[in-house]
Amino acid sequence: MKLRIKYAKTGRLKFIGHLDVMRYFQKAIRRAGLDVAYSQGFNPHQLITFAAPLGLGVTSEGEYFDGEFHSATTTEDMVNRLNAVMAEDMRVLDVRLLPDKAKTAMAVVSASDYLVSVRSGYYATETDRLFGHFQDFLEQKQIEIIKKTKKSEQLTDIRGMILEAHISAAQSFYMKLATGSIANLKPELVMEAYCNFLGISYDPFGFQVHRLETYMDGEQGELISLAAAGDILA
Amino acid sequence: MEKLALSDEILMTIEKPARYIGGEINHVKKDLSQVDIRFAMCFPDVYEIGMSHLGIQILYDMLNKRADTWCERVYSPWVDLDRVMREQKIPLFALESQTPIKAFDFLGITLQYEMCYTNILQVLDLSGIPLWASERTEDDPIVIGGGPCTYNPEPIADFFDMFYIGEGEVVYDTLLDLYKECRKNVWDRAAFLREAAKIPGIYVPSLYNVGYHPDGTISNFTPKYEDIPQKITKQVVMDMSDATYPEKPLVPFIKVTQDRAVLEVMRGCIRGCRFCQAGMIYRPVRNRSLEDLKRYAVEIIENTGHEEISLSSLSSSDFTELPELLNFLIEEMGERKVNISLPSLRIDAFSLDVMSKVQDIRRTSLTFAPEAGTQKQRNVINKGLTEEDIIEGARQAFLGGWNKVKLYFMLSQPFETYDDIAGIADLSERIAEVYYDTVPKEERTGGPVSITASASFFVPKPFTPFQWAPMDTMESFQEKAHFVKDRFREQLNKKRLRFTYHSADVSLLEGILARGDRRLAPVILEVYKNGGIFDAWSEFYSHERWMKAFENHNLDPEFYLTRERAEDELFPWDFIDIGVTKRFLLEEWHRAKEGRMTPNCRMSCSGCGVAKWGGGVCIEAKN
Structure with a gap:
């Protein structure tokens, strides 16, 4: 199933670049124990894609990424689980279930x-x-x-x-x-x-x-x- | 959010601002009004290097487990920020609280390699702490050094108030308790240092006098007071289950050099290679228990979210329960989609099988470290790896589908002849031939076989049997490297072979500092004053700057490098008791001369001296 995650990036984390934000969420999803899907092969990676990259120094309360998941609980539960393992200036605001045929956020x-x-x-x-x-x-x-x-x-x-x-x-x-x-x-x-x-x-x-x-x-x-x-x- | 030490304007104009903002996952924040001791832990190199170091993570966790202590981190500001901080007079700060280091009780600096010595001065200077320990006042933090370079701290002794010699887990509590006690009364820095010097493993350089012979060697090394110990005994954790493990290591925001979870499986090494300092100073071998390691592996991955886990030790193949551990990790980490990164294991059927399960064979190369080209020379250095081991390992690897091999060598070893270094090319050629003999033509897929041999410049280190050895000259090293290169060109399969060697200026300096004495401190200071920082980075290293400083201080680098040391010479580091006796090291030096091997600790005990502590492999063998 496809989930869309909305997050805010504020404070000192405006100094973290886009690539590092992607790496940050891969680790955060793992810490939160969410049931994300992985690619095949020797170096499996999470099937997540980010919407519009944010420039260094810019803060936001309207960032998104999409991920392929095997299962999901509720929006509230997943938001809480992610926020329990987040850095102070990075907050998950929403988790939504996308229609199967939805195009990726980036597109x-x-x-x-x-x-x-x-x-x-x-x-x-x-x-x-x-x-x-x-x-x-x-x-x-x-x-x-x-x-x-x-x-x-x-x-x-x-x-x-x-x-x-x-x-x-x-x-x-x-x-x-x-x-x-x-x-x-x-x-x-x-x-x-x-x-x-x-x-x-x-x-x-x-x-x-x-x-x-x-x-x-x-x-x-x-x-x-x-x-x-x-x-x-x- | 509290204020950062650096303004947005600065952070937006320097490289990788995330190096300086703190706030990483699993960092520790404490209420300043609730702590008695503020400890700044410093790795004097750039953030990405320092954050990759397991030792800092262990100490950070250990110190912060004390309710009365808040340990924060600080790294060397990169050259861009260094310039800004000097221009704008911004004091160096700790990442967690973003407040100046100068206000801390302790500044702990880990000394992992000699080439960071000028960065120590950078950190002190930017903090506003006097560089000479003798010039510090009651308001300055206690500057304490730890790590492998403390096994000869003399070149930097005058910059430190004290050194902690050995493993941090043992007496830090004693030291901090003493500090707290001393702080209750009117603070007297000198009195605290004097008391601290009586704690085993704590070395306070200002409490010792060093005398020299006219030839420059040391005549005496004596405590200034009767109650100050003659010898400093290295501190070592004898039961590894007593050594806590950071189950919540810090996770940086930016990609660091070692961006993975690290599992320390054991300390020490049974091998006794005669060039290897770590193999001597970390004796005896002590394993962590399999059950602890399994638990830590899972906890660390859950708490960090790392996508890769790696084993850390000097020689993981010698970890007795390696098969059980690896099988567990392959299963458990496979389910969690966590990659396993294997340290250099000895190549044999078992390790090849494991590697084929966790790596893409076509993309990875196999690594052997024969270190020397002939069996005779491998006996000299006590590298217990035979040509047969290498050939058989390579044969099995080629059968298993690998076709890239890396070989590590050292040039300019003691008692090495041109026959021995010719052997580097000959051995590489033999491995290529093994490929063609083993793999039938129709199965040679995935590109041609490639053998890459690389050679470094051997540097003699304190507390090794080679501590008496002269280091080779630069000219001789270059000649040897060219000779080997030519020899490679004469080989039948020369197109499949590659030989590289590392430029060596910096090895000379490493050689000087490694076996240096207290007279080097003014040289290091002068290099720093002339702009020398980040000497470990080739783009910033200036050999001329160092050589000029030696000249200005009337010191001859050759005294430290190429001089043959007498067997009864008193070395600058002889005041440290690492457990391994000088007598044993001397016997090893003699055996090296004769090309005689010494068995490893599991084969039989050779009486190096560490058995007096009654732990680790020393008692394991007797059970």
């Missing part, structure tokens, strides 16, 4: 919600400007940035990948951005473009990015959270 991810806050000590004299013109920035028809790859630099219009954005109540920037293999936009790039728009220098340490949720396309083309594709095990 279906289409968008993510982010909260970008200004870190204390940064942009102190520019706070008003920073929070005063976000709407103007978004109202542009085109937002062009230079996307650097290993081989080339390319001028890209990111406006279409910003699905929704506004200043949130907590004096931070909320944004829903295209995520996944077809279109992918990182919030850092939006902030860089916004700083360019304001004519103030972009400081990569000036912002703390936090992912709130990861989405996929629902049957009517609407965005639903990855968890919503599965059922709670009661």
